[in-house]
Amino acid sequence: MMTNSSPRILGIGGGTRPGSSAERYLQLALSAAEKAGATTTFLGAHSLRLPLYEPSAAADGAAQQLVEELRRADGIIIASPGYHGTVSGFMKNALDYAEETRSDKRPYFSERAVGCMAVAGGWQAAVGTMASLREIVHALRGWPTPMGVAINIAEAPLDPAGTCQSTSVIQQIQLMASQVVEFANLSTHRQL
Ligand SMILES: Cc1cc2nc3c(=O)[nH]c(=O)nc-3n(C[C@H](O)[C@H](O)[C@H](O)COP(=O)(O)O)c2cc1C
Numbered sequence: 069m070m071t072n073s074s075p076r077i078l079g080i081g082g083g084t085r086p087g088s089s090a091e092r093y094l095q096l097a098l099s100a101a102e103k104a105g106a107t108t109t110f111l112g113a114h115s116l117r118l119p120l121y122e123p124s125a126a127a128d129g130a131a132q133q134l135v136e137e138l139r140r141a142d143g144i145i146i147a148s149p150g151y152h153g154t155v156s157g158f159m160k161n162a163l164d165y166a167e168e169t170r171s172d173k174r175p176y177f178s179e180r181a182v183g184c185m186a187v188a189g190g191w192q193a194a195v196g197t198m199a200s201l202r203e204i205v206h207a208l209r210g211w212p213t214p215m216g217v218a219i220n221i222a223e224a225p226l227d228p229a230g231t232c233q234s235t236s237v238i239q240q241i242q243l244m245a246s247q248v249v250e251f252a253n254l255s256t257h258r259q260l
Pocket residue numbers: 082083084085087088089090091149150151152153154187188189190191192193194221
């Protein structure tokens with residue numbers, strides 16, 4: 069049962085392609101986080117169509133929503149498609165908005181566990197993108213979960229209902245999501 073003290077997990081990700089598999093995999097991860105006791109917020113491609121980040125410009129509209137959700141989150145899950153071997157520009161731009169929290173008491177992703185997921189057409193880009201996401205999370209002072217999920221869409225396609233047929237990928241997503249929730253539950257700094 070959800071309570072007021074359920075950790076808030078923010079999901080950020082997806083691609084601009086209609087039916088983006090990264091976005092659908094992110095939704096599966098948020099469902100797993102809910103089963104682990106969290107409340108979740110989903111910011112997919114629709115919410116992340118943001119202007120190119122400019123450090124001197126004030127964030128407003130959807131950008132402001134992203135920044136506020138980052139501030140509120142007790143844990144974060146990020147999903148990016150692999151573009152040309154790494155994180156898509158669309159996703160990197162969204163993550164750059166974390167800079168708006170630099171002067172906060174809890175800046176960037178500090179004190180939060182961050183689950184990283186990458187979806188690509190082959191293993192090389194899937195694994196490389198997942199490693200790049202972890203590098204970004206380190207730079208943002210977050211705690212990448214021990215389990216990250218690299219998905220080769222050729223081996224783990226989603227059916228039209230968004231269901232994944234790969235038991236192994238489902239188990240990895242469940243473990244990653246439960247680690248994000250577990251870390252949030254352990255945090256003594258959780259904003260209740
Ligand atoms: C611009 C672009 C670049 C891509 N580059 C790669 C790549 O380097 N390696 C790879 O395995 N797949 C690559 N892909 C395929 C995507 O990673 C794959 O289609 C993935 O499922 C995309 O996620 P989406 O379904 O969320 O759009 C690329 C796709 C696009 C559109």
